[in-house]
Amino acid sequence: MKRSFRRALWVGAVVALTAATAPMxxxxxxxxxxxxxxxxxxxxxxxxxxxxxxxxxxxxxxxxxxxxxxxxxxxxxxxxxxxxxxxxxxxxxxxxxxxxxxxxxxxxxxxxxxxxxxxxxxxxxxxxxxCGGGTPPPTTAPPTTTPPTTAPPTTPPPTTPPPTTTPPDPNGKKVVGYFAQWGVYARNYHVKNIHTSGSASKLTHILYAFGNTTGGRCTIGDSYADYEKAYTAADSVDGVADTWDQPLRGSFNQLRKLKKMYPHIKVIWSFGGWTWSGGFTQAAQNPAAFADSCYRLVEDPRWADVFDGIDVDWEYPNACGLTCDSSGPNAFKNVVSALRARFGSGNLVTAAITADGSNGGKIDATDYAGAATHLNWIMPMTYDYFGAFNAQGPTAPHSPLTSYPGIPQQGFWSDAAIQKLKSKGIPANKLLLGIGFYGRGWTGVTQTAPGGTATGPAPGTYEQGIEDYKVLKNSCPATGTIAGTAYAKCGSNWWSYDTPATIGGKMTYAKNQGLGGAFFWELSGDTGNGELIGAIKGGLG
Structure with missing residues (x-):
């Protein structure tokens, strides 16, 4: 699980606002x-x-x-x-x-x-x-594009009850997506793209990644991207340019505009990630002080209305990620308990956690079940199991749903993590299934099926061994499936990634398991019309 600066989850319920139906x-x-x-x-x-x-x-x-x-x-x-x-x-x-x-x-x-x-x-x-029901018109009827002599009313007759507003379903499936703050640079992916792609209407929660953890405190990750960058009218969510004397700019202000346009969306500020998890070790020494610093930052008057809670992406408590932590099995529980106490019941407190389902692995290193009572939901990062961080292979899908003959590591598949977490007493509806909107790949591969040797990571647009789905769907279309996910060999490059079809299968699994929904890393990897998030939303619906 080596994806730089990754992972965060958002939960919420899709709000159906004013309903107006046309006969169909x-x-x-x-x-x-x-x-x-x-x-x-x-x-x-x-x-x-x-x-x-x-x-x-x-x-x-x-x-x-x-x-x-x-x-x-x-x-x-x-x-x-x-x-x-x-x-x-x-x-x-x-x-x-x-x-x-x-x-x-x-x-x-x-x-x-x-x-x-x-x-x-x-x-x-x-x-x-x-569309309102009935049988097709007789063959002598005029085509449907020809208006009748007397046009039907475009509003319901007086005897028709007025449309009702459907409140958000508190038990509805969550569709939570990460927005990576650094995407506004080379990727040229901005909050506006969440709107123009159609993704905003499908999301229940957005995870803003990431805030930093330094000195036992929550701190700003990138002030320029977060709240200083001035947006032109063309790049702004609502088509209105920022001004030089504006109190809040950057992605925070764009998220504020997005929430105004889509009131059902909740935004959660995620802290940590692969690169910035090291500070949690010091935070665990004084959880109350850490929680207070986080509350003061998230609830800063400049952007308090933007965020609906906090997400903890600690990779990994009492285990090793980019750095190793030895705070003990209760450290994570103590930190999230302090956050819940400080943020109260009116804010969301969530966490992205390891998906290592092996015996004695990272899930077993921490009392995640004890922490679950303080969290709205938990997001096991069921991706990045395998990749070109093992440069010679064997090739393997990075996000398998199930095991398969020859899998390189026992317990490294999504269902293993879900079952282990459930066996520890975590309610299924507090667990979200993780989906990667990217693939992992090797080069120097001669074998089409998984299990082949390689010479190193395949070339990627931003990072070797990693490529967005929106690129792979055209540059190396999937030709096979294994363990509920897809793979393809193109020349000497071998890639694994999820497609709309495999995501549909994973959403069926999530529903059958009674999970609370799904989350994904991250929005910019999807197509311009939100193909993958559409598969998540459609599959959970």
Whole structure:
């Protein structure tokens, strides 16, 4: 588990705001398949819409195709979890290749951001039938793109009850993603990208990585990226440029704007990570003083409204990471207990922890179960099990869900960590499954299947042996799967990484295990339209 500066988790519940439904559905056997359009947000110059397909028939729907018109003055600017095409004001949305069939009684949601104020779609059909339910029109009926002589009202009749606002589900599955503060440099990934990719509507929590731990205190990690960098209008979440005398700038102010646009999102400040965990050793000597310093920093009046809690990413208590710690098995529990006491019940306190499921390994070195009572949730980092930090191999998937014949190390797979943590008494709904939005790879490999020898790390854009999913999906498409994840050999390079399909399988596992949701490292590794986060959200839904 060597990924520099990594890992943090965010939890929350997706808020469905003002609901407005347009008539939509289609019949496939007994019963109907219906479609509803829900206005999630409307900020005047733009809006977000969630589209939900519900299979009310008695047969599985293998595929779907939705056609609809948008009134003049509104249009779709970006979409996720469906393939959308446009001709004038007419739109066609079809099922993504990674999305499975829709079983009887099941629902599937996709969404879009639109230009202009929200207006309900018109003339909607799903697989040729009305979106509100019923049978397809007779063959002599005019095409759905031809408006009827008398246009239907765009608002419900007076007898229709007004739409209701659905509160966030406190027991809903969490979708937590890390935002890496250094991504604003070479990666050119900013908070605005969380919005434009469609990812913001799928996230429940964002983990801001990282704050530092020095001198037994929580400290700023990068003041320029955090709160000094001035954003132009083009790079700002809301299109408004920073001014020179503005009290708060940088990513903190951008996160404030994002939360205003997406009120359901909670932001957690994560401290530590691979590089900055060394300070936890001193923090453990006086947990109360450490917790007080963290509270004062997170609740600094300049940005107190930005953050909803604190995350501890200590790699690794009473074990070795970049440095070794010998604070004892109770140190981690004592630190998070002090944080909970200082931050109170109204703030989130979470932790990213080891996923070493081996006998006598890192999970066994610390009383994580004792700490769990003080934490909202725990994120075992179920990735980075294997990689070119062992330069000669053997090649192995870095995030296997299960074991497989020839795995290089016993206990180094996701299910091993989950089962060990559950066996220690940690409730399943306090555990989130970790997903890497990147691959790990070797070069000098001649064997396609896992287990081959190598000569070193494969070339990577920012770091040898590591590459983003958004690059790998095109440069080295997955050709095989093993232990619930994917791999590919391209020339002499061998890569392993998760795809939308393998993430779907992992989300099925998470639901079957009763886990609280999933988290991932990190947002900039995804495609520009949020392909991987869409698979997480869709798989947990």
């Amino acid at each position: 559905a289609s019949a496939f056997g007994a019963g109907s398949v219906t479609t509803t359009f829900t206005k999630v947000q409307d900020w005047g110059t733009g809006h977000e819409t969630r589209v939900t397909i519900t299979n009310g028939s008695d047969a599985t729907v293998a595929t779907w195709r939705i056609e609809f018109d948008l009134p003049s003055g509104t249009s779709i600017s970006s979409s996720w979890d469906a393939d959308v095409t446009r001709s004038g004001n007419h739109y066609v949305a079809v099922k993504k290749s990674w999305a499975g069939g829709l079983a009887p009684g099941a629902s599937f949601s996709w969404g879009y951001n639109g230009a202009g104020a929200y207006r309900a779609p018109l003339n909607c059909t799903i697989n040729g039938a009305p």
